[in-house]
Amino acid sequence: xxxxxxxxxADAHFHDIEADYGFAGLVLDxxxxxxxxxxxxxxxxxxxxxxxxxxxxxxxxxxxxxxxHVVLLGDYSDDGQxxxxxxxxxxxxxxxxxxxxxxxxxxxxxxxxxxxxxxQTKEFIGADGARVTVSSDPDHARHVAxxxxxxYPEGLTPMAxxxxxxxPDDLHWETPFGLSDRAEDRVYEVVSPNGETRHRLMDxxxxxxxxxxxxxxxxDANVFAPLDHPASRADAFEDSTAAGWNGMMQxxxxxxxxxxxxxxxxxxxxxxxxxxxxxxxxxxxxxxxxGEARLFGAKSFARRIPQPDVxxxxxxxxxxxxxxxxxxxxxxxxxxxxxSSLVNIAVPSLVAFPAAWKEVSLGAEEIVPxxxxxxxxxxxxRIAAAYRLENRGGEDHPCFSAGSYGAFLKAHMRGLVSDxxxxxxxxxxxxxxxxxxTCGEACAVAGVTPPSALAALPFFEIVCDxxxxxxxxxxxxxxxxxxxxxxxxxxxxxxxxxSDEATFLNTFFAMLGHYARQARKPAISHALQxxxxxxxx
Numbered sequence: 001x002x003x004x005x006x007x008x009x010a011d012a013h014f015h016d017i018e019a020d021y022g023f024a025g026l027v028l029d030x031x032x033x034x035x036x037x038x039x040x041x042x043x044x045x046x047x048x049x050x051x052x053x054x055x056x057x058x059x060x061x062x063x064x065x066x067x068x069h070v071v072l073l074g075d076y077s078d079d080g081q082x083x084x085x086x087x088x089x090x091x092x093x094x095x096x097x098x099x100x101x102x103x104x105x106x107x108x109x110x111x112x113x114x115x116x117x118x119x120q121t122k123e124f125i126g127a128d129g130a131r132v133t134v135s136s137d138p139d140h141a142r143h144v145a146x147x148x149x150x151x152y153p154e155g156l157t158p159m160a161x162x163x164x165x166x167x168p169d170d171l172h173w174e175t176p177f178g179l180s181d182r183a184e185d186r187v188y189e190v191v192s193p194n195g196e197t198r199h200r201l202m203d204x205x206x207x208x209x210x211x212x213x214x215x216x217x218x219x220d221a222n223v224f225a226p227l228d229h230p231a232s233r234a235d236a237f238e239d240s241t242a243a244g245w246n247g248m249m250q251x252x253x254x255x256x257x258x259x260x261x262x263x264x265x266x267x268x269x270x271x272x273x274x275x276x277x278x279x280x281x282x283x284x285x286x287x288x289x290x291g292e293a294r295l296f297g298a299k300s301f302a303r304r305i306p307q308p309d310v311x312x313x314x315x316x317x318x319x320x321x322x323x324x325x326x327x328x329x330x331x332x333x334x335x336x337x338x339x340s341s342l343v344n345i346a347v348p349s350l351v352a353f354p355a356a357w358k359e360v361s362l363g364a365e366e367i368v369p370x371x372x373x374x375x376x377x378x379x380x381x382r383i384a385a386a387y388r389l390e391n392r393g394g395e396d397h398p399c400f401s402a403g404s405y406g407a408f409l410k411a412h413m414r415g416l417v418s419d420x421x422x423x424x425x426x427x428x429x430x431x432x433x434x435x436x437x438t439c440g441e442a443c444a445v446a447g448v449t450p451p452s453a454l455a456a457l458p459f460f461e462i463v464c465d466x467x468x469x470x471x472x473x474x475x476x477x478x479x480x481x482x483x484x485x486x487x488x489x490x491x492x493x494x495x496x497x498x499s500d501e502a503t504f505l506n507t508f509f510a511m512l513g514h515y516a517r518q519a520r521k522p523a524i525s526h527a528l529q530x531x532x533x534x535x536x537x
Contacts, residue, residue, distance in 0.1 A: 004211050007062045007372075008276075008358040009055075010073035010325030011349035013110065016087030017052045022134055022144035024127045026389070028382040037123040037131050038387040042397065043420050045328060046351040047412055048078065049383050050405065054350040057377050058357050059095055065359060065372075068101050069210050071218075072162065073325040073347055074108025074278025079120050080149030081136075085158040092162060103162040106218050107204055108278040108326065112155035114224040114237040115199060120147045129389035152202040153183035163218060164204055172209035176258035181206075190251050192226040197236075199226055205255065207262055214362065215266055219255060219277035223247030242303045244279030244326065245310040256317050263318030272362060273320060280324040282311050282344040284331040285470065286518055291511045295504060296425045311335040315342050321367065328352040330371070330473040331518065345369060353409040353468065354475040371475060375406025410479060413471070417464050430504050434460040446505035448491065453483055466508065469515040477519050488516035 017033050025034040036048035062070060077084050095101045121135035134140070136148035149155065156164045166173045166181040173179075177186050187200045204220040223243040230236035240247065248255060259275070266273040283290070283305045290305065304327065314320070319340040328349040335342045348356045348371075355374040360367065384400050391397075397415065402408035422431055433442065439462050440455030465484060468476040477485060491513025 003361045003363040004069075004214055005065075005067050005359065005361050006069040006071060006210070007058075007067050008071045008073055008323050008347050008360060008369075009058055009076075009350065010278075010323075010347035010357075011046070011075040011108070011328055011351065012055050012058070012072070013046050013048070013051050013075055013078050013349065013351045014055050014084060014088045014091075015048045015051050015078040016084050017049050019083050019087050021083060021122075021124065021147070023124060023132050023142065026125055026127060026129075026386050028385060031382075033382065033386070035125045035383060035386050037125050038390055038397070038399075039131065040123050042399075042412070042415050045416065045420070046349060047409070048351075049386075050379070050408065051078070051351045053377065053380055054355060054374055054405065055091070057374060058350055058372075059091075059101075061357070061372055061374075062101070063095075063099055067359065068099075070101055070103050071216070071276055071323070072103055072105040073276060073323060074106045075110040075325060075349075076105060076108070076159075077111050079122075080111045080113065080117070080155060081120055081122075081147045082150065082158075083144075083146035085155075089158040092159075096161075102210065104208060104210065104216055104218060104276075105159045105162040105164065106276060106278055107156070107220055107222055109222060109240040111149075112222065113149050113151055113239075115151045115201065117149045117151040117155060120149055122147065125386050125390045129386075129392060131390065152204070156183075156202075156204055163206060163208060170208060171212060172207070172215070174207045176203065176205050176254055188252065188254060190223075190225050192228050194228045197226040197228065197230075199237075203252065203255075205258070209271075213271060215262070215271045215273045217259065217262055217273060217275045219259075219275060221245055221248055221252075221255075221277040221279045223251050225251055244304065245277075245281050245306045249307075249309060249313065256313055259314065260317035263320065274362070275320055275322040277322065277324060279306070279326045280344050280346055281306055281314055281322050282333045282335055282342065284324070284327060284329050284333055284344060284346040285515070286331070286333050288511050288514050288518075291507060291514075295507055295511070297427065311342055312337070315340050321345065323347055323358070325349065329471045330354060330356065330475050332369075332521070348472070348475070350374065352471070353413040354472040354479075355405060355409055356475065373406070373475065375404060375409070377405045379403075379405055379408050410468075413468060414464050417467055418460070421467060422463070427504070430501065433501075433505075434458075434463045442505050443509070445499075445502050446509050447502070448506075448509050451483055451487055454487060462512070466512045466515065469512065469519055473515075473519040474521075477516075485516060488512050489520070491516070 021034045025032045041047055092103050119137040124132045126132040134142045134144045175186050183202050186202050189200050191198050206218050208216050222240040224237040315337045319342045321343045323345045325347050329346050330348040331346045333344050347358050356371045359370045359372050387400050398411035399408050437459045439457040439459050442459045443450045465480050491509050
């Protein structure tokens, strides 16, 4: 068959800056804007207001490349707010009606919550630059009902046309429960740890044939397990953020049986099967996600990393190619067992460094995923003006004067390193190191020899590169000076550490070397041959 091209957009986190959130927004260049505060933006792992332009630009790039199928890989909304969902739906329907694009959506942990949803409280920039807090909580002083995030199945309603329910022109459409698309026919039971609380929840997974010969398996990997003793109905479930596929093992075992069945049917029918879910099925850091647990302890990102059992279970079900979002990282990892392979392609977010979407070309015997970066697009000058107004004459953050979206996100990432990652994640006794020592001093403690040109470099610069390579993979290498990259590529785990500080820095440098070398690998490994497709280098 001719190559089938489609786009994958992960973690768009769309915030509608043109919507009415129940307060007087800023009037800039004759338009009224509802902008989230920079105070919240600077400590968030995603940016908010910039998502509006980023989504439109990404969709316009999709159009310009002649692509007419788009997978929305979860977290398509800021936080599932009803107001936001209406704005997003309007945009998607316009692209469908005017340009003939078909969207295939999956829910992420920010789009929907359990049975009844949950309240959202957000901070905006008011008309005079002062910060304004609004909330869907009726007890809040500034109550805006439209900020509420809905639960299943209500939260799917705005996106109903985008794959969640059958459409008359679908070539094939099914769920793990059969051919019915009714919400009441797609339920499963979840049980609290003590077994005393049980709820029936809808699962939004579906299998669709977007073009003849290709199957998209769209897997709802949100897991909302009941708590033993909830404080209230609103807090009656665990958040799916850290559960993902680890929670699927316990609470959605029927999905694994469905995957195995579909894999077998796809082989018999000669279909090309691709899997999608919001959460990764393999460690996108190629097992060094667990290294963060050694560095940062219980506060680390490692709790969101799928356990090895997930990969083993999926290999037993047939392996295959899986696209994920959630962690806002750019990487490809594989797990082989015998003749079977499982591949996880982690797609970067539109609203975090490095912003990009994936163009995927699927041929008879190969798959070619290509990054389509957003870094070169212009920033909206109205938003920078609003941030300065909010800042009330204080010192400009580097984000305010960024000449491009890529520069904005890089400045945002550097701010996150100091304002969030080091402050929240690093052990207290190590948190002063980035601001106190040089690269040469850190290397001396860790038993590493740096190039002389880097000896006087503040250690903070190395830490920023660590996070950029960790999140951005190959896309981050272009942002790092070649001398530093050569140093990182040569780093390995040094032997003995004689103090806690030495152990910490030794592990830090070993992981930096791993992330740098991992970013040099081809986007897809040869292991795809075991998944029914060959790799295109």
